[in-house]
Structures are given as structure tokens and as C-alpha cells.
Amino acid sequence: MDDHDHNFDTLPAAGPALTMKDFKSDQMVRWCPGCGDFAILSSVQKILPALGVPREKTVFVSGIGCSSRFPYYMNTYGFHSIHGRAPTLATAIKCARPDLQVWVVTGDGDGLSIGGNHLIHALRKNADLKILLFNNRIYGLTKGQYSPTSEFGKKTKSSPMGTIDEPLNPLAIALASEATFVARAVDTDLPFLGEILTKAGKHKGSAFVEILQNCAVFNDGSWDEVAGKAVRDEKMLRLEHGKPMLFGKEGRQGVRLKNGFEPEVVAVDPANPPKDLLVHDAKAKTPTLAHLLAQMHEPMPHGVFRDVSKPTLDQLMEEQIAAAKSKPADLQALLRGAETWTVAA
Amino acid sequence: MTETPTQVPPKTQTIEEVESAVIRFAGDSGDGIQLTGTQFSTATAFAGNDLATFPDYPAEIRAPAGTLAGVSGFQIQFSSHEVLTPGDAPDVLVAMNPAALKTNAKNVKKGGLIVVNKDAFNSANLKKAGYEASPLEDASLSDWRVIPVELTRLTRQALEGLGLSPTETERCKNFFALGMMYWLYDRPLDATRRWIETKFAKKPKFAEANKRALDAGHVYAETAELFGCHYRVRRAPIKPGVYRNVTGNEATALGLVAASAVSGLPLWLGSYPITPASEILHEISKHKNFGVKTFQAEDEIAAMGSAIGAAFVGMLATTTTSGPGVALKSEAIGLAVMTELPVVVVNVQRGGPSTGLPTKTEQADLLQALYGRNGECPVPVLAAATPGDCFKMAYEACRLAVKYMTPVFLLTDGYLANGSEPWRVPPTSELEKFAAPALPPLAEFQPYKRDPETLARPWATPGAKGYEHRIGGIEKADVTGNVSYDPDNHERMVRLRAAKVAKIAQDIPPTEVLGARTGDVLLVGWGGTYGAITAAVQEMQKAGRKVSAVHLRHLNPLPPDLGEILAGFKHVVVPELNMGQLLKVLRAKYLVPAKGINKIKGRPFMVSEIVAGVDAVLKGGN
Numbered sequence: 001m002d003d004h005d006h007n008f009d010t011l012p013a014a015g016p017a018l019t020m021k022d023f024k025s026d027q028m029v030r031w032c033p034g035c036g037d038f039a040i041l042s043s044v045q046k047i048l049p050a051l052g053v054p055r056e057k058t059v060f061v062s063g064i065g066c067s068s069r070f071p072y073y074m075n076t077y078g079f080h081s082i083h084g085r086a087p088t089l090a091t092a093i094k095c096a097r098p099d100l101q102v103w104v105v106t107g108d109g110d111g112l113s114i115g116g117n118h119l120i121h122a123l124r125k126n127a128d129l130k131i132l133l134f135n136n137r138i139y140g141l142t143k144g145q146y147s148p149t150s151e152f153g154k155k156t157k158s159s160p161m162g163t164i165d166e167p168l169n170p171l172a173i174a175l176a177s178e179a180t181f182v183a184r185a186v187d188t189d190l191p192f193l194g195e196i197l198t199k200a201g202k203h204k205g206s207a208f209v210e211i212l213q214n215c216a217v218f219n220d221g222s223w224d225e226v227a228g229k230a231v232r233d234e235k236m237l238r239l240e241h242g243k244p245m246l247f248g249k250e251g252r253q254g255v256r257l258k259n260g261f262e263p264e265v266v267a268v269d270p271a272n273p274p275k276d277l278l279v280h281d282a283k284a285k286t287p288t289l290a291h292l293l294a295q296m297h298e299p300m301p302h303g304v305f306r307d308v309s310k311p312t313l314d315q316l317m318e319e320q321i322a323a324a325k326s327k328p329a330d331l332q333a334l335l336r337g338a339e340t341w342t343v344a345a
Numbered sequence: 346m347t348e349t350p351t352q353v354p355p356k357t358q359t360i361e362e363v364e365s366a367v368i369r370f371a372g373d374s375g376d377g378i379q380l381t382g383t384q385f386s387t388a389t390a391f392a393g394n395d396l397a398t399f400p401d402y403p404a405e406i407r408a409p410a411g412t413l414a415g416v417s418g419f420q421i422q423f424s425s426h427e428v429l430t431p432g433d434a435p436d437v438l439v440a441m442n443p444a445a446l447k448t449n450a451k452n453v454k455k456g457g458l459i460v461v462n463k464d465a466f467n468s469a470n471l472k473k474a475g476y477e478a479s480p481l482e483d484a485s486l487s488d489w490r491v492i493p494v495e496l497t498r499l500t501r502q503a504l505e506g507l508g509l510s511p512t513e514t515e516r517c518k519n520f521f522a523l524g525m526m527y528w529l530y531d532r533p534l535d536a537t538r539r540w541i542e543t544k545f546a547k548k549p550k551f552a553e554a555n556k557r558a559l560d561a562g563h564v565y566a567e568t569a570e571l572f573g574c575h576y577r578v579r580r581a582p583i584k585p586g587v588y589r590n591v592t593g594n595e596a597t598a599l600g601l602v603a604a605s606a607v608s609g610l611p612l613w614l615g616s617y618p619i620t621p622a623s624e625i626l627h628e629i630s631k632h633k634n635f636g637v638k639t640f641q642a643e644d645e646i647a648a649m650g651s652a653i654g655a656a657f658v659g660m661l662a663t664t665t666t667s668g669p670g671v672a673l674k675s676e677a678i679g680l681a682v683m684t685e686l687p688v689v690v691v692n693v694q695r696g697g698p699s700t701g702l703p704t705k706t707e708q709a710d711l712l713q714a715l716y717g718r719n720g721e722c723p724v725p726v727l728a729a730a731t732p733g734d735c736f737k738m739a740y741e742a743c744r745l746a747v748k749y750m751t752p753v754f755l756l757t758d759g760y761l762a763n764g765s766e767p768w769r770v771p772p773t774s775e776l777e778k779f780a781a782p783a784l785p786p787l788a789e790f791q792p793y794k795r796d797p798e799t800l801a802r803p804w805a806t807p808g809a810k811g812y813e814h815r816i817g818g819i820e821k822a823d824v825t826g827n828v829s830y831d832p833d834n835h836e837r838m839v840r841l842r843a844a845k846v847a848k849i850a851q852d853i854p855p856t857e858v859l860g861a862r863t864g865d866v867l868l869v870g871w872g873g874t875y876g877a878i879t880a881a882v883q884e885m886q887k888a889g890r891k892v893s894a895v896h897l898r899h900l901n902p903l904p905p906d907l908g909e910i911l912a913g914f915k916h917v918v919v920p921e922l923n924m925g926q927l928l929k930v931l932r933a934k935y936l937v938p939a940k941g942i943n944k945i946k947g948r949p950f951m952v953s954e955i956v957a958g959v960d961a962v963l964k965g966g967n
Contacts, residue, residue: 025815027815027827027828054810055810055813056807056808056809056810056811056812056813057807057808058807059658059807061654062817064818071815071817072815072817072828074815075813076813077657077807077813077814077815078813078814078815078816078817079654079657079684079815079816079817080815080816080817080818080819081650081653081680081817081818082676082677082679082680082818085646085647085650085677087647087650088642088646088647088648088649088650088651088654089650089651089653089654089657090654091640091647091651091654092613092615092640092650092651092652092653092654092655092658092662093654093655093657093658093807095638095640095655096611096613096638096654096655096658096659096660097658097659097807097808099808100658100807100808117643117644117647118643118646118647118650121642121643121647317638320633321633321634321636321638323633324632324633324634325633325634325636326634327634328634329606329634329635329636331602331603331606331607331635331773332770332772332773334599334602334603334632334635335599335603335770335771335773336587336589336770337589337591337595337770339387339536339589339590340587340588340589340770341390341391341393341587341588341589342586342587342588343393343583343584343585343586343588344585345585
């Protein structure tokens with residue numbers, strides 16, 4: 001079910017149909033064998049043709065880190081910027097040129113540590129960006145230091161005795177920043193990843209997708225405890241708008257609230273499901289339910305947490321300019337200003 | 346006085362003609378001193394004089410009332426001939442309270458006039474200013490002609506019956522003082538009356554109050570025969586044209602908008618509020634009807650990042666800030682160098698280091714602009730010389746950025762930014778046309794294939810089908826722009842980027858020399874010291890000394906004819922409001938034993954300091 005009801009009038013009409021191959025650049029992909037980034041790259045290349053945006057109107061912007069090499073592998077316009085700053089370039093790219101579709105590729109270090117400030121402001125401004133945050137809970141490109149999403153106590157090269165700082169929750173940050181589309185996906189669940197990326201691509205406004213991603217070299221099994229193939233069905237809860245929250249083999253477990261605010265797992269008889277299961281509402285105006293879900297670890301929710309519609313930054317900017325243009329743009333009058341005097345020859 | 350006459354009575358007292366005058370208004374930062382000064386400047390411009398102003402205010406919006414730290418000042422020099430500086434020493438000081446008197450009296454010319462608000466000289470204010478006894482009642486001010494005026498009481502009287510609260514009445518006393526000064530220097534009142542009517546269009550009571558205060562001050566100055574005589578400064582012979590007053594920040598903003606309008610490239614300004622640059626953001630934000638997009642970013646880095654993004658997609662991208670902001674933007678400026686995108690970075694310099702002196706002027710960011718980035722990272726650097734010159738240099742910065750596909754620094758400073766001067770409004774037909782260079786045919790396109798004339802790379806922007814390409818901060822392969830770690834390629838690219846910036850020398854006009862092209866001393870200046878250096882050189886030339894000056898607007902690259910000019914003089918002297926930054930550059934590049942005249946007080950040069958500095962250099966000092 002496609003529950004998007006946005007209009008796409010700023011997006012160009014589709015030309016001759018593109019294929020996945022059209023979005024691959026001629027550059028050799030240089031990630032480590034086994035890296036989760038390969039799957040995400042091919043997933044993005046796969047879903048783009050269906051969005052109907054021509055290559056020349058598509059821009060990928062990244063910061064620094066393994067994930068940020070992404071734009072080089074896309075046969076679109078691309079900008080590999082500097083550490084943490086991709087949202088700043090991308091926000092301006094979209095506002096300057098509302099006809100473009102703009103994607104940001106970032107990681108847990110790039111987006112939440114050095115670039116945390118830019119991320120929250122791009123989201124709160126509802127800049128029309130599709131922000132993909134690859135979260136592998138480690139610094140890979142600098143060879144294995146802990147990141148702002150590393151688990152408390154994690155031993156890494158820079159924390160031989162274990163980290164002593166609590167990790168950030170990327171979705172809680174995105175929700176607190178009032179992002180209008182917030183989702184989570186996993187690099188090993190490709191069909192669902194593709195579905196989420198498509199929804200993010202069609203969303204008009206700030207779309208934030210946390211992708212749980214494996215670093216095969218410095219943090220192998222980054223998310224195995226919840227996203228490993230053997231445990232995934234029991235440990236992850238797939239969110240679907242308007243549906244009760246069921247998970248586990250044949251949906252034999254469900255989530256309901258106890259004491260008002262606390263989610264609890266209950267056994268479910270599929271033939272006779274309990275009436276008090278939580279029903280997902282991604283369209284709720286306030287992100288209260290989404291916040292509650294973002295705090296859950298067992299099971300870990302994935303899917304679309306929030307999907308609401310608000311005017312975007314580029315739209316509002318264009319509206320102000322259109323309103324201002326009721327006054328003619330007379331350069332000579334501008335230079336003269338309010339008070340002038342004439343010195344005669 | 347029950348009714349304030351609105352008709353100015355005929356002038357009966359003698360009028361003495363003077364060539365020029367310097368007036369300084371001083372008071373609490375809440376006294377409306379800057380407004381009073383600006384109004385006096387407008388009236389003076391309408392009187393046909395040349396002028397230069399120096400607003401000088403504390404960093405605190407409202408420092409504790411009555412304290413020395415809270416004193417705000419506004420100095421103006423006006424004349425029947427060319428005015429280059431706001432003047433060394435005031436002929437007239439208007440001091441609204443004891444603190445303003447204390448901080449400013451010593452600078453007033455001996456025999457000059459000091460008008461004080463007598464009502465503010467109570468024991469509390471005297472104590473706050475550090476006076477043991479009232480200076481109005483002892484001999485401490487005997488070097489000057491002191492005129493105590495009951496400003497507060499007289500204003501209150503003039504506004505009687507309007508139903509204003511005591512605080513509201515008190516706020517009008519600056520217009521009473523302004524009215525007195527208008528009489529003293531025979532200025533027209535109508536521009537200020539018009540301003541009041543517009544400003545308080547929706548509050549007629551306040552409009553009436555301020556007009557009454559202005560008129561009452563004017564009449565009082567005459568009828569009370571306070572000053573004995575008043576002065577007339579004849580119109581200055583000025584190049585014909587339409588004129589307005591402009592501050593440096595206004596002129597910078599207008600230059601950027603004009604460059605956008607003429608080139609057809611829509612303007613992007615990404616900026617973060619910072620003193621003393623914020624007015625540029627305010628000004629440009631008002632002109633959205635020109636299609637400009639202003640973006641108040643979350644921080645300085647984001648402001649620069651946004652400008653790079655906007656440049657990537659084809660806008661005329663700019664960012665405006667001051668030194669601390671440039672420090673934060675530096676990594677991103679390097680990205681603009683690497684990706685060879687046109688971005689104009691305006692640095693309105695202030696006293697540093699760190700937060701330093703936010704509201705005071707300095708020229709200590711030249712080396713930061715030239716060298717303050719990692720790697721070999723050349724950026725062209727321009728500097729404006731006067732408030733009005735900010736327009737021309739902002740425009741030129743945009744033209745060069747687009748022509749050479751490079752970030753460009755424009756250095757102005759707090760003195761230029763807030764100071765104003767009459768500015769001949771250029772007819773738009775006089776503005777040099779420029780546009781984005783044409784995109785090469787697709788078959789010949791490579792992201793880093795350069796134009797042989799300028800070494801600029803092509804500016805292919807999203808939307809151009811077939812031109813899709815990726816750029817970034819990693820070293821680029823020559824021509825293709827792909828990622829390259831090849832050692833020879835890196836050296837070639839470092840040299841190419843430097844050669845491209847060096848090519849801008851071909852756009853620099855021949856250097857103007859003030860005075861003979863050979864002689865004893867050449868003063869080399871840059872930026873906001875233009876007025877003081879020029880006035881000092883003219884004074885020394887009148888005294889028969891073989892002194893000349895050049896004023897640099899291009900700091901990187903330097904004008905190609907500069908070496909030859911330097912060689913024509915026995916001594917090269919470089920006055921700067923820093924510890925000798927251009928001095929270092931000139932010594933390194935031209936191997937000349939140049940000497941500096943340096944001042945680091947957060948204040949502009951006085952003409953006398955430059956003359957004394959030259960003397961000291963010639964005597965073997967410094």
C-alpha cells in the first residue's frame with residue numbers, strides 16, 4: 001500500500017525509462033569485502049528509476065567516512081564534501097534549485113558526531129532532503145575508534161578499557177528535530193530496505209533513514225544481536241501504518257502498553273489476537289508514539305516511524321520571493337536608496 | 346515656554362565661515378547617539394559638504410547606564426573640500442553625561458567647544474564616571490569653552506502637554522541636542538523632519554515630540570545666544586552626479602546584489618550573525634524582489650557549506666562574516682578551492698584574537714585570508730578602501746570569482762562597515778558586464794579541463810543532461826576530476842591552482858601613485874586606512890616632502906607593477922592596524938627593507954600618527 005499523498009509538481013516528468021544500470025558510474029567501488037555499503041548502494045540504484053527523476057536532476061551529497069564515498073559510484077551529479085557538512089551543502093542545493101532531488105549519505109560519526117549540529121538543523125527546517133545515515137557503530141575509515149552510537153563499554157582502539165559514554169539514538173535525534181519522515185532499515189533485508197528507500201525518495205520534506213549496517217573489518221556483526229538472519233524475526237518489529245504491532249514467527253508476539261507509556265511484549269494467538277495491541281500510526285501529528293517506539297530495543301522496530309506533511313524550506317523560500325516580487329527589481333532605484341541629492345555639473 | 350515655534354526665526358547672529366569641522370556626539374549607549382550622528386550626517390550631505398564618519402560604540406547593547414564602559418560615540422568631519430577621515434580631534438564635543446565627557450574631553454581641540462547636558466551631572470553619575478567633584482565647577486576644563494545646557498529640563502518643557510511619560514520625554518533629548526548643532530553649523534532641518542515623520546508614521550505623538558525637540562533645540566541655540574556665533578561650511582566641489590550616504594556594510598550588500606542583477610546569476614547569501622558584519626545580511630534580506638536567497642545558517646561552517654552548495658548548482662554564492670567566523674569556515678574554504686567553485690567570502694575585520702574587540706576595527710586578518718588554511722590553498726584577496734569603495738570591491742570580487750572559478754576573499758573592516766560617506770550612485774550602465782562562462786560542448790566536457798586564458802574549469806550545473814559528474818575534497822585528477830592519489834598529479838594540481846589565482850593579475854588595473862613615482866618615501870597601505878594615509882601624504886607633500894603613496898585593493902595576487910613602483914623610493918613604509926602583516930608580505934615578495942607604522946588599539950589611524958610614524962622611520966626609529 002502506498003500511503004503517500006504528496007504532490008510531485010516540482011519533480012520533472014519522467015523521460016525514457018531509466019534502469020538500475022543508468023545510475024551506476026564508471027568508478028570502481030572501493031569498500032572492504034563484506035561491507036554493508038554494497039547492498040545499500042545497489043538498493044539505491046535499484047529504486048531510483050521508479051522515482052522518475054532524471055539523472056541530471058539527481059544530486060548525491062556526502063561528508064567524510066566510508067559511506068561518504070557513495071556519490072562517486074552514482075552516475076548523477078554528486079558532491080563528496082567535508083566531514084559532517086553534507087547537510088549544509090545539500091540544504092542550499094535544494095533551496096537554490098527546488099527542481100532537483102537531493103540525497104545525503106552520511107554515517108554515525110559524520111552525521112551524529114562532527115556534523116550533529118547540521119543534521120538537526122536540516123531536519124528541523126524540513127529541508128527537502130533524503131538523508132541516509134549508515135549506522136555501523138564504529139569509525140571505519142580511521143580504522144576502528146568508537147563512534148557516538150557505539151554501545152556503552154565497547155572496547156575499540158581508542159577505548160581499550162571500554163567506552164565510558166552512552167550512545168546516541170539516531171531516531172530519537174531525528175524525531176526531536178521534527179523530521180517529517182523518520183525510518184529505520186537493515187542492510188541485510190534488501191526488499192524492505194528498497195521499500196523504505198522508495199518511500200523516503202517520494203517523501204516531500206526532510207526524510208531521515210537510519211540503516212543498520214555491518215562493518216566487516218572493524219565491527220563485524222555490528223547488529224547481529226537484533227538483525228542477524230537467525231534472530232531477526234524474533235528480535236525485530238516491522239512497523240506498518242494502521243496495523244497492530246505483531247512480530248515473531250507467524251506473528252505470535254505483539255506489543256501493547258502497560259502503565260500508560262511502557263511497551264510490553266505479549267504472546268499472541270493469531271486466531272484470536274488481543275484487542276489492546278498497539279496500532280502503528282506514522283501519520284500522527286505529534287511524534288509521541290514514534291518517540292516511544294524509537295526507545296525500544298527488544299524487539300527493535302524498523303520501518304517508517306513517522307511520515308507527516310509540512311511545507312518545505314525551499315517552498316517557503318520561493319513563496320517569500322514570489323511575494324517580494326510584487327515590488328519591481330529596479331537596480332538603479334535600489335542603488336539610489338531613500339535619500340539622494342544631486343550635485344550639478 | 347508654553348508653545349514651541351515651528352518657524353525658525355531669522356538669523357541675526359554672525360556667521361563665520363570655516364573650511365571644515367569635526368563634531369563628536371557622545372553619551373550612554375541608550376542615548377540614541379548613533380541615530381543623532383547619522384541624522385547629522387544626512388543633513389550635512391544635503392548641505393553639500395564632503396564628509397566621513399566614525400561610529401564608535403561598545404559591544405554591550407546596554408552597558409550599565411552612566412558608566413565609562415557604556416559610552417557610545419559618533420564622530421563626523423565635514424568640509425568644503427575633500428574629506429578623507431572623520432578627523433583627528435573634534436572641534437565640538439556634545440557630551441550627554443559625565444562618563445561621555447570623561448572619555449572624550451581630552452581628545453577635543455584646545456579652545457574647542459564642549460556642550461554638556463548639565464542635568465546629567467548629578468552625584469551618582471559623577472561617581473560612576475570617576476569624578477571626585479563636578480568638572481563643571483572646577484578649573485579642570487579650562488582648556489575648552491564649556492557650555493552647560495539643561496538638556497533634560499528644556500526638552501521636558503518643550504514637550505509639555507503631549508502626554509508623554511518622563512522616560513518617553515527623556516528619549517527625545519538627543520533631538521534637542523541635534524537641533525542645537527544644526528543651528529551651530531547652519532544645517533537644514535528638513536531631512537531629519539522627514540525621517541521622523543516616516544519613522545513614527547504610526548505613532549504621531551512621538552513624531553510630534555521628536556520634531557518639537559529638534560526645533561526647540563534649534564531655537565534655543567539661537568535665542569539663548571549660547572555660542573556667540575555660528576558657522577558655515579561651503580559646499581564642496583564634488584564630481585557631478587546623484588549622491589547618497591552609504592556605510593561600508595550597505596555598500597557591500599549593494600555590490601553583491603548589483604553583481605547578481607548584472608550577471609543574471611541569482612544571489613545566495615549564507616550567513617551567521619556576527620558583529621560587525623550582520624548588517625550585510627539584514628540589508629540583502631530586504632531585497633528578495635531581486636530573487637536573492639538569504640539563508641541564516643546554524644553556524645559559520647554551515648553558512649560557508651551552504652554557499653558551496655549554492656555555487657555547485659549555479660548561484661552567485663556569498664557568505665559574510667568577521668574574523669572568528671572565517672576561522673570556522675576555513676576548512677570549507679579549502680573545499681571551495683579544491684572543487685574550484687566561485688564563492689565570495691566577505692570578512693568585516695574586527696579586533697582579535699578570539700572574540701577580541703567585536704565592535705572595534707583592526708586589519709589583523711590579512712595573513713589569515715592569505716594563508717589560514719591547511720595545504721597549499723591559494724585564495725584571491727581583495728580589500729576595500731572606503732565605505733563607498735566596498736560597493737566596487739564586492740562587485741569585483743563576484744566578477745573575479747565567476748571568471749576564474751575560485752573562492753575570493755573581500756576584506757573590509759569595522760571602521761568601513763559602520764562609517765559612512767557621500768557616495769556617487771553609479772549609473773547601472775557603468776557597471777562592468779559579466780556572466781557565467783559558456784559551458785563547453787558535451788563532447789569536449791571534462792570537469793577539470795581548463796580554459797587556457799583563465800585556467801578556470803567549466804561550471805556544469807545539475808540539470809545539464811550528460812554533464813553529470815562528481816566533485817569533492819579529495820585530490821582531483823587533472824582534466825577528468827576523478828579521485829587521484831598519484832604523486833605527480835598532486836604536484837601538477839597544486840601548481841595549477843596557484844597558477845590560476847596568479848593569472849588574476851591580468852585583471853588588475855595599473856596601480857595609481859599619489860604623488861611622484863620616485864622620491865624619498867612611499868607609503869603602501871591597504872583597506873580602511875586609505876583616508877588617513879592619503880590625508881597624511883597630502884599634508885607632507887604640501888610641506889614640500891618627497892612622499893608618495895599607493896593603496897592596494899588587490900592583496901593576492903599583488904598588482905604586477907608594484908615591484909617597479911617600490912624600487913623608485915628610498916624608503917618603503919607600511920602603515921597598518923596590525924603588527925605588520927602586509928609588511929611581511931612585501932618584504933618576502935620584493936626583498937625590500939620596508940618599515941611599518943603599526944597601531945593596535947581597535948581604533949583607526951589619526952593623520953598625525955602617520956606623519957609622526959614617517960618621521961620616526963626617517964630618523965631611524967621603528
